[in-house]
Amino acid sequence: MIRESQRQMLAAHFRQVIPAGDYFIHKIRAGDTFRILDLEGNQAADTLFYNADDPAERYSAVDTVRENGNVYLTAGTLLMSNRGNPMLEIVADTCGRHDTLGGACASESNTVRYALDKRCMHSCRDSWMLAINRHEEFGLSKRDITHNINFFMNVPVTAEGGLTFEDGISGAGKYVELEAKMDITVLISNCPQLNNPCNGYNPTPIEVAVWSQ
Amino acid sequence: MSETLIYDYTMPGGHHWSFRMRRGTRLRLTDLEGGANAALLFYNPENLLERYNAPDTLKGQHTFKLTRGNCLYSDMGRCFASVIEDSFGWHDTVCGNLSADACLKKYGEHSYQAFRNGWFLSGEASFLTELAKYGLTERDMAANLNLFSKVYTDEAGNLAYDPSASKPGAQVVLRFDMDTLVLMHTCPHPLNPASAYPRHPVKVEFLTGPAMTEDDYCLNFRPENRRALENTRLYYLDPAISPTVAYQNP
Ligand SMILES: [Zn+2]
8 A cells, every 4th residue: 555654854863875785773762763765766675673672572474464464564564573562563655565475585595596606695684694793782693583574575476376576566766664663673684686687686775764753 | 105104193283292303204294184283393403593484485486385396495595394295285384373362362261270281272382382492482483384274365465264275184295305303283273263272183194205316396396496405415415425316506
């Protein structure tokens, strides 16, 4: 569902551009609104959320799709934790659909998906691994790297139970906006994927912005 | 196909268990009465940080459902197990477990104190119990398989559970391609619409069987599976063991 936001980027109290292939780790407070902006289009923002006070509570794809009764994320979707608590609500979305089934690219899964010699190529899960080791203060380890959201990705499920990868939903300037229901640690890998036609083999930067309550 | 039964056990509904499967052995599960849910999670016993990865499994095979031919991928690009036989046809791996809270709301209070082993146990509590036996916590609980439960979507992505898919005698055989720690419960699927706590047994059989050959159905089901199985072979590289299959990276 397309729902635009009235918030102005100039009024945000925090803004940061994340180049393709970089990670972003940041705390946002309950009541804050967090926007991810697809600056040039067809980018994927591979995102994980944790309870900032206790990372054992984290975004859960299975609880989210089950409790919303839907496999796609959009305006109105409540992102649920593994303990059944609402963590964030998608309050604006100019894209209309985001994926939470496909997970993140990894050097290991790239060997499976594309070819065995793709192991050396940079990947989202490698970005997360570096992020959690560079930022031990967030208390995250590999066991916390779970089933993520791919903002701006379109991964339709067919009636026959197939999973297809399509682009054409996102575009330059499209965004998704989330309101935090608890203090949250956000961990993003701005996808460096060079093997997937979805982004035209051209990973591009995203921007994040936070508005305080 | 020469399979030999080495162990069998009928697991009651609403219970949990964990066991280790050796590389090359098979696990045959049978929904004896119909209506069962067999929830599974897989870990590498040598490195418990390596676990079943539902998104890699679905994305790598371009599928939302699991059935014969599918390999069950780890988060390290390897294959825990291959679905070598399946008479059910459409298994879920995106709906997770019924939580203890949801179980109480849906089916009412049925404590151990009052009902002993007839209590209403949730899938979530079952996996937490088994995880703790290996030093694992809720942080290690990944999206699980729900065998014998069919969940499909409409065009708008709405989820629906199909009770008519369940038939007594439905059977799945997993061939383990890695040594695997298996966590299992037989608690109700979270979307099962039954108003009374569904409690259905699952027959669990361990078998030995022939090694994978070049014409293996799962190996050839998708090129991704061949590469995942090649990564698995690499993990076990042992000069004393010659590979049964010569893999090629196309
Ligand atoms: Zn990626």
